[in-house]
Amino acid sequence: MNRLLASVGWPTRSQAGWAWLGTSPAGREIHAPQGWIVESDFGDVVGFLGNLVLPFDFRGRRLRGATGFSIVVRPEARGAGRRLISAFLNQDGVFTHYTLNANALSAPIYARHRMTPWPEATSGLKLSWIADPVACMSSRLLRAAARLEPQRIVFPERLLTSRLDTPAPLRLPQGVDVVSTFEPNGDYALYWSRLSEEGRLRVDRSPAEISWRFADPDLWRQPLVLGFRRDRGLTSVAIAVLAKGHPLEPAVLEVIDLTALSDEKDGCEILLRALIDNAPRLGAAKTRLPVVSPWLLDRLGETARTARREGGWGHCHARFGAAGPDPELWSPTAWDGDYSVCLRSAPISARSSQAA
Template sequence: MTLREITEADYPAIQALHRSVGWPERSRAGWRWLHANPARLDIGAPAGWVADGPDGQPAAHVGNLIQRFRLGDRRLHGATGFNIIVTPTVRGVSRQMLQTFTRQPGVFARYTLNANAKSQPLYARHGMQAWPERTHALKLSWVVAPLPLAISRVWRRLYALAPDRFAGLGEQLMNGRLGRETRLGLPRDVHRLTDFGDASPYAAFWEALVAEGRLLADRSPEIQRWRLRDPDLTQPPLILSVMRDGAMVAYAMAMMAKSNILEPPVLEILDLESLAGHSDAVPALMTALTTAARAMGAAKLRLQAVTPRTLDRLGAFAGNARQEGGWGHCHVEFAPGSPDPALWSPTPYDGDYAVCLRPVPLTAPLAAQHRSRQAPKGSARAESRA
């Protein structure tokens, strides 16, 4: 089976593949935006690969999300694979896809922070190790509305018994707070962040982070502006900062998402960072995010990638969290000569969550609303979320 790099002509077929497994579909504009990733263009890496089926149309897909990294003055690149989909007509091609992904040049690490329970054994067979050692199987969540979560569990049990009866079912567990402008009641030092200019307080915060000498996914104003231009977002992410003595010392980014028609909305934490000496700002951000989750109509707040450093900075929030996951969803392969892994403490920002989460369907056009009425699972084999 021959793999080839994705082209713009493949977008409709890739959308159909995502639809077949009940995963979020990007618009053509969304695929073009992803293709224009500045980090990918830096090194000329493929945006992903497809394998054609007997009809000549893509029957398998893997995305290739390139991220810039900074280590002091050094600029590096990493690659995270996302949305491996293999249909029965090309069964077995996932092995070749992972080999192609893990052998690509120009990156210090090939990784996923978002493997599902079914696919995670594939990564070990391709030289990727479960990492970080203590937390690779851990996700954390904080419940803010128990009733929608209980109703969702009932819906999912009913679906497992009679999936055909859900074919025409519309979006469930929506509520009137979704998408509304709401006062969040933020703590005194926490503010909404909207300015990502090159001379903004955020730009100074980013330079101060870089100066600490850790290995960091690029959070520069340029990359943040590109991320916020994602045309498939139905509402902008919630971005918060902590200001002290006129300087920004911590920030968080979170996105309202809804996995499928039977799940309640969740406020997903995409990023959570603070300067050294200001780790107490992280609990302040978590307090604000918990309050915001309730006000924005989320059933819970969730952090899907956790490291030992993150656990330390969460403080009491780590002890109060529900533990989700339970399988090795974080795997990595470091290239020879790569930086010391101890310098890297990834958040969900480093992974594929920003491009794979399903936005709450608020302002999508009628055709997109129709497509969102998809079952939680489809007939094709969805190898991985990463």
């Protein structure tokens, strides 16, 4: 599988990383496979689709949803993609099958399997805020040059900055601080309890689930978690990952989660603004919000209006079971998809040569 992923320039996993994925609590509850492969007559893996089952909380009920990730099919295995997606959609024990991270090539395939854009109004929207336009333009030129060598899949690591090794101290506005502990009885646990009591459909963000995600052995850097507090405690939380999708791309601060209590109107925008302002201090050339729901977009105010629009091909698709909760109660973020297991961490200097 790693050879197949590397053949298209996608991040691979260590043996420990694949084993960790197999310990997904929600997946083990329903004995879900980690994915499906297609083999050639010679036993080579020529097609792969990963299967990540995530726990949902809905009014005290524990539900499960399945998100597909890293679908890759070699040219000689034409038609295998349809079979892989059919296998994914035929699995039982989940109320929804979805992807929040389809690329422009795979997006049309999902529509043929009766997966519809979701959320409908924002399924093709990504927002970004550029901090270093020179690095972003240099990346475009490097990748354009790389397309002249289509047979080459290994490139030296470019666009590294000293901040990736030695970040500057964060400068956070009043009311914002780093959330670094997730004890079962701590303030974050209280925030999750209040969030889940609101009765919306949410992917599990409990301390136990966060601890499992952050234990991924292939995370070279721990995610940055910021919280916005009022007198009564946490009212909004953001999770961001410093990623570098390809050796020829600059580092990007990917905002993979942004939530708030229903009566907190400003927290999401305050936290996002703090991440945007601190991105250069961490070595990121831009900040990106890769999954946007109408609920979240409404709370980002002027900060959303200053963003660059990315995407456009429809990267979010879902198919819901008839017996599940009302999909309108779900406002997904990148946390709800495969981003936390598929993003390539920005390398640390000691690992740069290995990552290349």
